[in-house]
Amino acid sequence: xxxxxxxxxxxxxxxxxxxxxxxxxxxxxxxxxxxxxxxxxxxxxxxxxxxxxxxxxxxxxxxxxxxxxxxxxxxxxxxxxxxxxxxxxxxxxxxxxxxxxxxxxxxxxxxxxxxxxxxxxxxxxxxxxxxxxxxxxxxxxxxxxxxxxxxxxxxxxxxxxxxxxxxxxxxxxxxxxxxxxxxxxxxxxxxxxxxxxxxxxxxxxxxxxxxxxxxxxxxxxxxxxxxxxxxxxxxxxxxxxxxxxxxxxxxxxxxxxxxx
Amino acid sequence: xxxxxxxxxxxxxxxxxxxxxxxxxxxxxxxxxxxxxxxxxxxxxxxxxxxxxxxxxxxxxxxxxxxxxxxxxxxxxxxxxxxxxxxxxxxxxxxxxxxxxxxxxxxxxxxxxxxxxxxxxxxxxxxxxxxxxxxxxxxxxxxxxxxxxxxxxxxxxxxxxxxxxxxxxxxxxxxxxxxxxxxxxxxxxxxxxxxxxxxxxxxxxxxxxxxxxxxxxxxxxxxxxxxxxxxxxxx
Amino acid sequence: xxxxxxxxxxxxxxxxxxxxxxxxxxxxxxxxxxxxxxxxxxxxxxxxxxxxxxxxxxxxxxxxxxxxxxxxxxxxxxxxxxxxxxxxxxxxxxxxxxxxxxxxxxxxxxxxxxxxxxxxxxxxxxxxxxxxxxxxxxxxxxxxxxxxxxxxxxxxxxxxxxxxxxxxxxxxxxxxxxxxxxxxxxxxxxxxxxxxxxxxxxxxxxxxxxxxxxxxxxxxxxx
Numbered sequence: 001x002x003x004x005x006x007x008x009x010x011x012x013x014x015x016x017x018x019x020x021x022x023x024x025x026x027x028x029x030x031x032x033x034x035x036x037x038x039x040x041x042x043x044x045x046x047x048x049x050x051x052x053x054x055x056x057x058x059x060x061x062x063x064x065x066x067x068x069x070x071x072x073x074x075x076x077x078x079x080x081x082x083x084x085x086x087x088x089x090x091x092x093x094x095x096x097x098x099x100x101x102x103x104x105x106x107x108x109x110x111x112x113x114x115x116x117x118x119x120x121x122x123x124x125x126x127x128x129x130x131x132x133x134x135x136x137x138x139x140x141x142x143x144x145x146x147x148x149x150x151x152x153x154x155x156x157x158x159x160x161x162x163x164x165x166x167x168x169x170x171x172x173x174x175x176x177x178x179x180x181x182x183x184x185x186x187x188x189x190x191x192x193x194x195x196x197x198x199x200x201x202x203x204x205x206x207x208x209x210x211x212x213x214x215x216x217x218x219x220x221x222x223x224x225x226x227x228x229x230x231x232x233x234x235x236x237x238x239x240x241x242x243x244x245x246x247x248x249x250x251x252x253x254x255x256x257x258x259x260x
Numbered sequence: 261x262x263x264x265x266x267x268x269x270x271x272x273x274x275x276x277x278x279x280x281x282x283x284x285x286x287x288x289x290x291x292x293x294x295x296x297x298x299x300x301x302x303x304x305x306x307x308x309x310x311x312x313x314x315x316x317x318x319x320x321x322x323x324x325x326x327x328x329x330x331x332x333x334x335x336x337x338x339x340x341x342x343x344x345x346x347x348x349x350x351x352x353x354x355x356x357x358x359x360x361x362x363x364x365x366x367x368x369x370x371x372x373x374x375x376x377x378x379x380x381x382x383x384x385x386x387x388x389x390x391x392x393x394x395x396x397x398x399x400x401x402x403x404x405x406x407x408x409x410x411x412x413x414x415x416x417x418x419x420x421x422x423x424x425x426x427x428x429x430x431x432x433x434x435x436x437x438x439x440x441x442x443x444x445x446x447x448x449x450x451x452x453x454x455x456x457x458x459x460x461x462x463x464x465x466x467x468x469x470x471x472x473x474x475x476x477x478x479x480x481x482x483x484x485x486x487x488x489x490x491x492x493x494x495x
Numbered sequence: 496x497x498x499x500x501x502x503x504x505x506x507x508x509x510x511x512x513x514x515x516x517x518x519x520x521x522x523x524x525x526x527x528x529x530x531x532x533x534x535x536x537x538x539x540x541x542x543x544x545x546x547x548x549x550x551x552x553x554x555x556x557x558x559x560x561x562x563x564x565x566x567x568x569x570x571x572x573x574x575x576x577x578x579x580x581x582x583x584x585x586x587x588x589x590x591x592x593x594x595x596x597x598x599x600x601x602x603x604x605x606x607x608x609x610x611x612x613x614x615x616x617x618x619x620x621x622x623x624x625x626x627x628x629x630x631x632x633x634x635x636x637x638x639x640x641x642x643x644x645x646x647x648x649x650x651x652x653x654x655x656x657x658x659x660x661x662x663x664x665x666x667x668x669x670x671x672x673x674x675x676x677x678x679x680x681x682x683x684x685x686x687x688x689x690x691x692x693x694x695x696x697x698x699x700x701x702x703x704x705x706x707x708x709x710x711x712x713x714x715x716x717x718x
Binding site for chain 1: 515560564565577580582583665666667668670680683684685
């Protein structure tokens with residue numbers, strides 16, 4: 001290929017690329033509803049979206065640790081509905097005027113569990129104190145991940161937090177924590193009961209129940225002036241149908257709600 | 261029967277050609293004479309242990325430094341052969357006196373400490389003891405290199421074009437000093453040169469080189485006379 | 496906001512220092528071998544040494560985990576034979592930093608060694624220097640600038656290691672959370688004060704390194 005020929009091909013490619021990019025911008029397929037959901041909802045949200053009565057609802061969902069999501073909303077991400085795994089990030093957004101306090105709703109509850117890799121020795125929350133110093137436990141980064149905060153809460157109440165600190169490997173989100181456990185790099189990990197259900201290669205060794213156990217909540221809120229579709233979806237989450245789906249995935253009812 | 265100082269017969273595959281060497285030094289100074297590129301430097305390097313011949317042997321005072329067939333090879337640093345390459349190669353990171361003393365081990369340094377200043381004096385570089393190699397002239401650098409090689413009392417001295425790059429008067433002066441010292445210390449020497457006059461002046465015996473092969477060793481006068489009759493292959 | 500914790504600064508310096516201590520002897524030997532031997536596999540070795548420099552840190556981290564992790568072949572062997580676990584320990588951070596710093600050292604030191612004129616080493620040998628002393632008394636003094644530049648660059652790289660460290664040493668505050676990890680963690684919580692502090696420290700250290708390395712690089716081959 002001569003220099004001129006090559007140049008022409010290059011110019012052609014650039015033009016084609018620019019045109020397709022422009023086209024993509026002009027016609028992006030605008031979703032009617034954008035949801036920011038905590039990672040722990042990855043297993044259940046798609047089913048919930050399917051089950052919503054309104055037929056042609058276009059939904060886009062983004063998943064991350066609640067702390068990260070809060071940051072993204074604060075930075076201006078166009079989110080209509082937030083469903084987080086803790087109340088603190090939601091409340092911070094409400095305080096910042098980015099979420100509507102009237103719409104704050106607890107939609108479900110969860111349970112903190114201690115999992116181990118499949119063939120590892122079983123341990124309990126209370127037996128964690130006697131783990132050898134070389135052992136490691138995976139925990140969501142308590143600075144940003146709600147399940148990590150709940151785990152810390154439990155360990156603090158059990159008076160094990162200070163002793164176990166050098167052995168706690170922080171994961172950026174629940175999926176990371178699960179991965180550590182599945183790969184067998186840690187002796188145990190703290191996740192939600194809902195995550196443990198679907199994870200292969202791990203075993204639920206102990207559930208957090210007792211006066212030291214935290215009560216993880218799934219809290220939702222809408223942004224200020226959210227579209228009707230968002231309000232509709234939020235209301236749907238409290239219906240029996242939605243709650244049944246949540247229950248089927250291992251979530252518990254919101255406190256005060258009638259058990260099914 | 262006296263053992264020759266040096267007896268070498270080997271072949272070495274170099275980049276441009278195959279070198280075939282056959283030479284003998286009974287005593288005194290042996291001159292390797294020939295045009296550039298005929299393999300003289302390579303010969304010195306092989307003798308010093310810096311290049312390895314493919315076959316053959318090198319014997320110094322009867323001791324085998326190299327015998328390829330018998331798998332004997334004395335590494336370069338154990339041969340006690342002094343080597344002054346064509347381009348001086350003084351160590352730039354230290355001064356003249358440390359250059360001269362470089363090869364002396366700590367133990368020998370203590371006992372040689374007496375002879376080194378004398379050596380430097382004789383070669384006319386004592387006043388340069390603390391100078392850096394970079395600040396010296398060509399002639400001065402050559403003298404330092406010579407002193408360095410002689411300081412370790414080598415059993416054999418190899419000089420590659422020792423007077424190249426020095427002006428005429430300097431050359432003659434240096435040659436005179438050098439010959440005197442070599443005679444005094446009785447250091448057998450192999451000198452490479454392509455200068456006829458030097459060959460005549462320095463050598464007791466001369467080995468002519470032509471394109472990778474040594475000829476018969478003779479009296480220098482003989483060779484140079486017959487040079488007029490034969491063609492020397494240039495490179 | 497609490498005042499920034501100094502632990503990550505200390506940890507980073509320790510990890511980088513230890514990594515350098517590991518890398519220096521190995522790297523110098525490798526550089527020397529590459530410069531001096533006409534090995535048949537010289538190009539292959541060259542490529543292997545260069546690899547960690549070119550691979551994304553996450554690839555390096557991943558490979559470390561699958562080989563030296565608890566389920567990995569080497570990891571299992573180490574645990575079985577020496578009761579030694581590397582993953583999620585400060586030692587893992589040192590190893591990750593060492594692996595990414597090694598190519599930088601070798602690639603800087605090797606040309607410095609190659610630049611030492613062969614005749615200098617020839618003369619050194621005939622003066623009676625064994626290979627080791629030849630290196631110490633001739634090669635090293637002739638190439639010290641390149642060596643130092645290599646050391647300095649390797650240290651900087653070790654200091655800034657993030658991806659492989661995060662994966663192999665994990666994020667354990669006050670144990671394996673080096674400055675780069677601490678910056679990322681602080682950023683995620685919105686603790687900009689801490690993040691800026693560590694950023695400032697790393698920028699200052701890196702500037703120092705870059706200035707040193709620039710002053711040490713050979714300008715024409717003066718020694």
